[in-house]
Amino acid sequence: MPTMASSTNGRSLTMLKRIAQVFCLLVLGVACAGPQKPVSAADEATLPVYVIGQGWHGGIAFRRADIPPGLLPESADFPGVEYLEFGWGHRDYYQARDPGFWLLLDAAIWPSPSVLHVVGVHDSIHQRFVGFEIVRLDIPRSGFAELVAFIHASFHRNDAARAVPLRRGIVVNSFFYPATGSFHLFNNCNTWAAHALESTGYSLGMPLPFTINQLLERVRRLATPQPKEDGLQNQ
Secondary structure, three states: OOOHHHHHHHHHHHHHHHHHHHHHHHHHHHHHOOOEOOOOOOOOOEEEEEEEEEOOEEEEEEEHHHOOOOOOHHHHHOOOOOEEEEEEEEHHHHHOOOOHHHHHHHHHHOOEOEEEEEEEEOOOHHHHOOOOEEEEEEEEHHHHHHHHHHHHHOEOOOOOOOOOOOEEOOOOOEEEEEEOOOEEOOEOHHHHHHHHHHOOOOEOOOOOOOOHHHHHHHHHHHOOOOOOEOOEOOO
């Protein structure tokens, strides 16, 4: 004859099985949540945005002339350029010439201050970033404004109208700026780029891309095939 204890254990086991089933369904649902484009009006104008894979780092670029009024006053530091490219990262590691293992470990483990690296591009994106993978997205104008607003909010301005550069950047015509947010292993340059792109209304799927390969793979699935630009095929 079954005891009260065995009956209770049976009910507990059944409950655990149900919880496990629900958990599996949630995991499967997350795994199936791939990249998706936002629904927009058929006649809404679009603006080009470029996602650039540079080693294990992801950056975002767009035309300076497309920046909505009142946003990104730091663009005045780059007179005459056609494009601006933005990257976010660990303040010390990003600026170090030879960061070494211990700084890499510190960047991965401990939440740390961040910086933005901004590059002014006079020629085309493909000429400036030759050798790197570049994926073009055509973002609806309303979503593009949200993207620029996200990047605008990533500058730490100390209540000033404009952020002051910390120092010159790692390439010609570039600067480092103080940034908002803490950098760590799970909040890195690629997750920052993913959040920026999702501000447009695009979905990059869950979980958010963590590595540059994951970021580019998701973005490729959202890109519209483009004709040749400046003699080079968009990737």
